Amino acid sequence: MIIGHSDPHKYLYHYTSAETAITGILKFRTLRLSPYTKTNDPKESKDWLFDFGSREGRDLSTYNRNDLSGKLSQELKHKTHLTCFSTDDPSLSGVHPFDIYKRGFCKPRMWDRYAGGHTGVCLVFDRQRLIAQVEKQIGDRYSLYYGPVAYANHFVGHHPDHQEFTVDVDLLESVGIKEYAQMHLATFFQSLFFEKLTDWRDESEWRVLAFTDSDKPVDISFEQSLVGLMFGCDVTPENRKEITELNHCSGVQHEGLQWKNSRVWYDWK
Template identity: 55%
Template sequence: MIMNVTDANKYLYHYTPAAKAIEYILKNRTLRLSPYTGTNDPKERKGWLFDFGTNEGRDLGRYNRDEYSSWLSGEFKNKTLMTCLTRDSGPLSGNHLFDIFKRGFCKPRMWAQYADNHKGVCLVFDRQRLQQRIDTQVAPRFHVMSGPVEYVDRGIARDIFEDQQYTINVDVLEREGKDSYLLRHLHTHYQRLFFEKMTDWKDESEWRWVTFSESAEPIDVKFENALEGLVFGDDTSPEHREQIFALNYNKGVQHEGLRWKNCSPWYDWK
């Protein structure tokens, strides 16, 4: 997962505190799809406010904006689960000496923010294998979407004819009813609603799986051989390392580490 890697789409990376990796992820061999509203992005955590639109001259004044926004936003967010990982930043040359700065497991800010300030670990998954596990375990029950997050800054003033992800089409709503409208709006606007964030997040190079469940109850996916490796942080304790080695014993998981020397990260080969 380090030497001669040229495919920037092969791996996905998940930063986590060591204790969480030990007590849940590696112990149970599962990766969790968690509630969408549990993220640290206000766009995703807070309720959305929708406007109304009509192409058939309907009376929009009889629709309560707060009521319908609460309904649609709540349906979208309260039953949505997802898991977030990061990607390599291609192109990769295959020379690990120069590619280290493009690798998904070598992001100092993410080590600080998501992996207990470099005391945690970064899990390395084979993307295709993980996709297969999710397709097998989750997709037969619930609608699943996956892909990279796009990073765009959008002002509060928008073109209501072009940017309709926050507009309820009352013509369709009245003809088809709430349940049908919900799915139609979702399939039309899922990219802008669930796979777009501000450019301030762009260095996370995020890839995510999003599923629309029946409740906010998390789903644990057994990753099996999709876990290809694990990277220790610069300050991961010897005790946590030993516990992780034991949990991954004889499971084909490659273990590596990162160390910082002056201003540069490098591999802890030992």
């Protein structure tokens, strides 16, 4: 997990609080895909407003923009679930003293935001094993998408190259809103669900996303895909002990981070 590691695509990193790790993730050995509308980015949590287009010359004034946008947002967002990770920097050298700041588990702002202010943990998953588990458990029921998040800033106004917020009313009338939502998602999932503003880019986010049939969370048994766990520098001894016991005989490698003289290093104990 640390020594000699040079493949930036091997691991995925999930920050969480000690409480969530103890009472949920590690206790039940599951990773939850939560509703997309619960994300902390207003670009994602707020309803989308769509424009309309027709190749058949339909009278677009007959469509209520706010009403149809609300219905389509409901179909696209409220049945979409995801879980989020960080990744390693692509420029890993394999020399761990120089790579530490490039690692997905060494992001101080993420420790502060998502892992209880450095009192939580960062779970380390083998990417290919985790994808295999997701596919095995829900791949035959739901549409799945996974991959890195792109970062871009877009400005107010219509741009012909960005059609993710334009409704093809001809197709909508032909197939109905539920099927249209799935078709629209399949075409524009990258720009709708895998793009954030550049202010988020240091998170190096990677997502697993499922388009489901309800608004209920989806739990995935991660089995042997959890290969490591990094403790935050301020995790309590009690939580460290309980977490270690929950992973007993699981093969999970436990490490930690510590700060000294404004520098971060591994807490090998």
